[in-house]
Amino acid sequence: MTMTDLIEAARVSKAWPFQEAQRLLKRYPDGAKPDGSPILFETGYGPSGLPHIGTFQEVLRTTLVRRAFEALIGAKPEDGKTRLVAFSDDMDGLRKVPDNIPNAHILEENLHKPLSRIPDPFEKGHESFAAHNNAKLREFLDRFGFHYEFIAANDMYNSGRFDDALRQVLRKNQDILDIMLPTLRxxxxxxxxxxxxxxxxxxxxxxxxxxxxxxxxxxxxxxxxxxxxxxxxxxxxxxxxQWKVDWAMRWYALGVDYEMYGKDLTDSGVQSGKIVKVLGGRKPEGLIYEMFLDENGEKISKSKGNGLTIEEWLTYGSEDSLGFYIFPNPKSAKQLHVGVIPRAVDDYWQFRERLAEQPLDKQLGNPVWHLERANGGFEGSEAPGAGDSLPVTYGLLLNLVSVLGAEAERDAVWSYLGNYVENADPAAHPKLDELVSTALAYNRDFVAPHLVKRAPTETEAAALRALDDFLAKAPADMSAEDLQTEVYEIGKREEFGFENLRDWFKALYQTLLGSDQGPRMGSFIALYGIENSRKLIAEALDRA
Structure with missing residues (x-):
């Protein structure tokens, strides 16, 4: 694939990062500003709290648009045609003491002072509360490999670099009041x-x-x-x-060309857009994204504590899967809870395996193409991850771990993987080894405490005996496909009375695994081993 091929495909792609990048290209048809300075992307951060998944998704999605724009104009990340600024509004006054902060009295004594002028309650040697949280933000962004420039409001205000823009705000004070006052009580x-x-x-x-x-x-x-x-x-x-004026002033002073923001800031975006025009600037391009919801469909709130932290996701899933889950349509609300993690992991790997064989237009719609390119790891000459695959699905791995029990350990899991995976050595399969650790944690915290294997009905018990009879005669190295075929055949036998195969598999999942859903049973039996699978059947029959 040549750069010309990529540019042509990118300009007709319906993938949302390219659609957003096209808007920037309409802003600058030549792919550059008139003065030759880089196209500036911005994300904002309020350091009254620690960075969270909302921070991650905004920086990731903005980066995806940035890389898509570079593809449209035939640029590489190292060409310096674009910049990404992570801006911390650390001059904001502290309005209330956040929950779960040590030495809360320090914050209580300094309410309404700029965040950058309040002592660090964490007592980690930082010069202020904001400096501590800013350091956490940078550590967080660096961990995920984002390419960005960090700018703090405190530095810009104190150094005088915002002074010219502030004078313009003072000159236009009445015009800004005319915009804002009608919107206020x-x-x-x-x-x-x-x-x-x-x-x-x-x-x-x-x-x-x-x-x-x-x-x-x-x-x-x-x-x-x-x-x-x-x-x-x-x-x-x-x-x-003031917040809306500050946002507009920042766009004006820095020359921001693209910034996305959440649905809750829609009105702020409208007012700030009017203010930046009064100042003599131009509102950035950008989309308005939907918010995350919890498993009950309620908006996630830091004060409610009903969200999911980055650390929690990485305890039970992978970095790749988090980016993959966030990628699809930003304008649709997403539920964000631990229950979505296993599917996200498996879907990521399915898309990754598919990528190398896809034609270019399909690659540009594949989330993995964008995620690999996000931080400069893929320039577009060939599909990233060509030949990469996960030897077992995460769902199957979770089923294995749940059968082994809450006390299962990494070495035991790998010993069973030897039944199914060629060269079953953690060093040979580092990605799988990471998922072994997360599967153990997921099972320990969410599966094992609620695991109930029901007793089979009379007809289900008869079908289980038939499966056991077959396994008793099957060779120990029978393939997963052959095992799956026989499981199908037993489920189709009229004497057992299953209306459809779905009912048979649901019975297997509920009686053998204690779950309503599960893996291909042929794959599970091959992984767990025929004799061990027969023990599961015997335990289920004992409950009948």
Whole structure:
């Protein structure tokens, strides 16, 4: 595949990252800004809490669009045609003390001060609460190999690099008020100001009316918390901006071309878009994505604690599967709970195995193509992961581990894998070995505590005896396909009265595995071993 082939295929691809990248190409038909500077992608982070899956998905999805745009213009990541900025709004005032933070009294004593000017309650040697969380963000992004530039609001405000943009906000103060005041409740209008001064006496971010005294000099006037009238500069870190104004100012100051955001910020995006136009800038391109839901279909909330953390996903699944699960249509809500992990792992590997044999247009619609390319690991000359495959499905691995019980260990699992996997050595199958560990954890925490194997009915017991009779005569090395064929044949026998094969397999799953769903039984029997499988049947018949 040549670069020309890739460009042509990318320009007609219906995959959502390419559709988003096409919007950027309409913004800059030549594939570059008029001044030759890189196309700027941005993601935002509020460091009042630690980074989470929401942070991950926004950086990942933005990266996918960034790489898709590079493909459209025939650029490589190292060409420097694009930039990705991870921006931390660490000048924001702390509104409330987050849950599960050590030394909460430190935060309580510093409420409403900028996050970057509050001592670190974690006491890890960072200069502030925000610095601690910013470090965690960078550690988190680096862990997943994202290519980005980190920018903190604290540095931009304090160094004066935002001063020119702040002067423009002061010049346009009334125009911004005209945009914002109609959107506010009457009570809020009385105190609203685009500029939030920082009190010279308490160091807090103040929500008070502000008079612009001299926009060019950056001078403002306001009433401090002690009732005194104060004139001071709004520049050099002595003020910050209201959220929607701050967002627009950032777009204007940095020249942001693309930023996506959640559905909950739809109205903010509208107002900030109007404000950046008043400032003389242009609203970035970007999509509005749907939020994650819990297993009950309710919106995930940090305060409710009904979400799923990155650490939890990686305890029970793989990094690849997390990106794969997040990839499909960002405009559709997704349930995010541990129950979706096993399917995500297996679906990822199915798409990965398929990729090498697909024509180019199908590759560009395959999530794995985008995930491999996301951080520069694949330039498009050949399909990534060619020949890669998982020798057993994660679902089958979970069934094996559940049968072995809550006390199963890694070495025991690998001894059974020797029945099914050629060269069953963890060193030869590192990806599978990772999944052995996650399967053990998943079984321990979610399967074993609730495992119930029901007793078979009379006709089910008769079918199980027939299966046992067959296995008693079968050679120990019978293939999974031959075993599967015989399982089918037994289920189709009229004497056992199954209306369809689905009922037969459901009986096998519920009586032998304690589950409503399960693997191809031929594969399971080959993996677990014929004699061990006969023991499972005997235990089920004892319950009849």
């Amino acid at each position: 009457e009570e809020r209008r009385q105190t609203y100001s685009p500029i939030l001064p920082i009190s010279p006496t308490t160091g807090r971010v103040l929500q008070v009316p502000v008079e612009v005294v001299d926009a060019e000099a950056g001078l403002i006037r306001f009433t401090d918390e002690d009732g005194a009238t104060v004139e001071q500069s709004a520049l050099g870190g002595m003020s910050k901006l």
